[in-house]
Amino acid sequence: MMFGNMMHTRLALRSSAFMLLIVFVVGGVFLSVVITVTQHQEESRQHDRLEELLSTVESTVGIAAFLQDRELAREVASGLMKNATINGVVIEADGEQLATQSKQLEGYVDINATGEHGYEAIEREIRSPFDANEIIGHIVVVPDGREIQSRITQARRWVVLAVSLLATAIAIGTILVVVRLITRPITIISSRLHGLRAETGEKLEFPHGNEQDEIGQLVSDVNALIDYLVNILTDERQLRMQREVEERRFRAIFDNAATGIFQVDREGILVSWNPAFARFADLPRRPEDLRGDGFNLLEAICAKNPGVREVFGQCQFGDSSVNLDFEIQRRNGGGRGRWVDVVLTPMEDGMIQGVVNDITERKYAEEAARKLALTDPLTELGNRLGFEQRLEQMIVEARKDPSAVFAVMLIDLDLFKQVNDTHGHAAGDTVLKYVAQTLREICRMTDYAGRLGGDEFVLLLEGAYEQAKVSPVLNKLFRRVHKPIELENGESARIGASVGIAIFEPQHPDAAHLVHRADLAMYQAKQGGRDTWCFAPPTPPNGQDQDQDQDQEQEQEQEKECEELPTPVLMPPDKVCNFN
Incomplete structure (x- = not known):
C-alpha cells in the first residue's frame, strides 16, 4: 500500500520503475534471441571442429586403411577419442572394421544411430594415398551430444550474464540520467514553487545546467505566468479599490440625494430605495423596517394612473429608459399626493430602477399659470x-x-x-x-x-x-x-x-x-x-x-x-x- 502511494506521488520512483520494466522486457526478448543464435553458432562451431579433426587425420587413416594396419587405425581412433566432444570412432576398410572406439561400450559403435541430443554421426570416405579417386574405406565420428550441450549451456550462461550486466548498466545509467537531468530539476522547481510568494512578484530560479533546455523554458514560462498573474492581481486590486470608492460615492449620493432612487421587481414591489424616495412615498428609511409583504409601488401608482402599467411593461420588456409624470398617493392615504417625474430603466431579471424628482411645485405652478392664462384677472x-x-x-x-x-x-x-x-x-x-x-x-x-x-x-x-x-x-x-x-x-x-x-x-x-x-x-x-x-x-x-x-x-x-x-x-x- 505504501509502495503504491509512493508510486503515485514520486515521479523519480515511477519513472525508474517504468524504465526498469522496459529494460527487462526488451532485455528478455533480446536475450532469448541471443541465446538461440549462440546455440546455433556453438553447434556449428563444434561441427566444424570435428570436420577439421577428420581432415587432420585423413592421410594417416588412408595409409592405415591401405595397409590394413589395425594398430595404426587404433592409434588414430584413440587420438580422436581424446577430444571431449567425440563419443565414438569407427574406421573400416574393404568392409572390415580396422578400429572401433566408444565412451559407452568399448569396441562397439552404432554408426547408424543418431547421437545424443540429436547430433548425427559424421562419416567421411577414405581414399587411397596413391590414387585419390580410389575409395578404400570409411571413417565415422559420433559426436558427444552431452558434452556439446554442456559447452552450449556454458556459453549461454556467459551470454546471459553479459546481457544482464549490460541491461542493468543501461537501466541504472538511464535512471541516473533521468533523475539527474529531469526529475531532480523538476523536484527543485516544485520545492521552490511551494515556497514562492507569487503575489509579491517573486520569480523561480533556473536549475543549474538547465538554463537553455526545456526545463529552463518551463521555468521561463512559469515566471511569465507569474508576471501575468501579478499584473492581473494588481489590476484586480486597483479595480476593487475603485469599486469601493465608487460604492462609497454612490452610497453617499444614494443616501443624501434629493432625487428619489428605487428598485422594483417584476411584480412592481419595492426592493430598495433611498431616504429621498422614502420621504416621497412616506416609507421607512430601510426596507427591513417595512412591515407586511412589502409595498407594491405599481399598484399604488396605477390606482390613480392606469396608463402607468402599460409604460411599466414597455420598460420591463424593452431595452431603453422611459420617462413619465404622475401623481403618487401617500402610503397612509392621508394628505395630498405628490407629482413626480420618473425615469424608469430596465435591469437584469426583470428588475426596474427608477429615478424620481418631486415636481409637485412645478405642477402647481404650471396649473396656476394655465389657470391665470385662461382667467380674467x-x-x-x-x-x-x-x-x-x-x-x-x-x-x-x-x-x-x-x-x-x-x-x-x-x-x-x-x-x-x-x-x-x-x-x-x-x-x-x-x-x-x-x-x-x-x-x-x-x-x-x-x-x-x-x-x-x-x-x-x-x-x-x-x-x-x-x-x-x-x-x-x-x-x-x-x-x-x-x-x-x-x-x-x-x-x-x-x-x-x-x-x-x-x-x-x-x-x-x-x-x-x-x-x-x-x-x-x-x-x-x-x-x-x-x-x-x-x-x-x-x-x-x-x-x-x-x-x-x-x-x-x-x-x-x-x-x-x-x-x-x-x-x-x-x-x-x-x-x-x-x-x-
Whole structure:
C-alpha cells in the first residue's frame, strides 16, 4: 500500500520503475534471441571442429586403411577419442572394421544411430594415398551430444550474464540520467514553487545546467505566468479599490440625494430605495423596517394612473429608459399626493430602477399659470381664451355623443358706460365683479362662465337642448341684474343686460358659426329695446353653406324684425326673435 502511494506521488520512483520494466522486457526478448543464435553458432562451431579433426587425420587413416594396419587405425581412433566432444570412432576398410572406439561400450559403435541430443554421426570416405579417386574405406565420428550441450549451456550462461550486466548498466545509467537531468530539476522547481510568494512578484530560479533546455523554458514560462498573474492581481486590486470608492460615492449620493432612487421587481414591489424616495412615498428609511409583504409601488401608482402599467411593461420588456409624470398617493392615504417625474430603466431579471424628482411645485405652478392664462384677472371668471378652449371641447364631446348638447349665452351689459362715466372706473369694476358673482351663483358646476372683455360675458350651459332649459337661468340672471348694485362710495347703480342664446346643433360647422349666431341674437336683443334676451332659431340644413352675402342679408332682416318687437322688461321663455 505504501509502495503504491509512493508510486503515485514520486515521479523519480515511477519513472525508474517504468524504465526498469522496459529494460527487462526488451532485455528478455533480446536475450532469448541471443541465446538461440549462440546455440546455433556453438553447434556449428563444434561441427566444424570435428570436420577439421577428420581432415587432420585423413592421410594417416588412408595409409592405415591401405595397409590394413589395425594398430595404426587404433592409434588414430584413440587420438580422436581424446577430444571431449567425440563419443565414438569407427574406421573400416574393404568392409572390415580396422578400429572401433566408444565412451559407452568399448569396441562397439552404432554408426547408424543418431547421437545424443540429436547430433548425427559424421562419416567421411577414405581414399587411397596413391590414387585419390580410389575409395578404400570409411571413417565415422559420433559426436558427444552431452558434452556439446554442456559447452552450449556454458556459453549461454556467459551470454546471459553479459546481457544482464549490460541491461542493468543501461537501466541504472538511464535512471541516473533521468533523475539527474529531469526529475531532480523538476523536484527543485516544485520545492521552490511551494515556497514562492507569487503575489509579491517573486520569480523561480533556473536549475543549474538547465538554463537553455526545456526545463529552463518551463521555468521561463512559469515566471511569465507569474508576471501575468501579478499584473492581473494588481489590476484586480486597483479595480476593487475603485469599486469601493465608487460604492462609497454612490452610497453617499444614494443616501443624501434629493432625487428619489428605487428598485422594483417584476411584480412592481419595492426592493430598495433611498431616504429621498422614502420621504416621497412616506416609507421607512430601510426596507427591513417595512412591515407586511412589502409595498407594491405599481399598484399604488396605477390606482390613480392606469396608463402607468402599460409604460411599466414597455420598460420591463424593452431595452431603453422611459420617462413619465404622475401623481403618487401617500402610503397612509392621508394628505395630498405628490407629482413626480420618473425615469424608469430596465435591469437584469426583470428588475426596474427608477429615478424620481418631486415636481409637485412645478405642477402647481404650471396649473396656476394655465389657470391665470385662461382667467380674467378682474372677475376671476374665464377669459376669451378659456372660453374658446372650453367651447371646442364641448363641441367635440357633443359630436361624439348627441345627448351632450349645450347652449351658448352671450351677455352684454346695458347702461354700463353710464355707470363708468357717472361714478368712475372703480364703480365699473364693482359692477363687473357683481355680475361675475351673479354668474357663478346661477351656474352649475358643469357650466362655464367667462368674461370676453369690457362688459361682455358668456355662459356655456351643458344639457341645455331647448329654450325651456335655459329660461330658468335667464330669469335668475335678470332678477339679480335688476337689483341696485351698492358702490364703494355709498351710492348705487342700476344696469340691464342684452342676452343672445344659441343652442348647439350638429349642423353647426364650427365654434365660430355657433358664437356668431349667439352674437346675432344678442344684437337682435339690443335692437329690440335692450334689457331682454333673444334665442337664435334652429339653423337650416344648408345654413353652413351660405356665403357672406347671405349673412349680410340675414343681419338686415334680423334688424328689421327686431325693430318691430316690443321692449319687454322680461321676455317670456317661449318668445323667440324670429330671424334667419
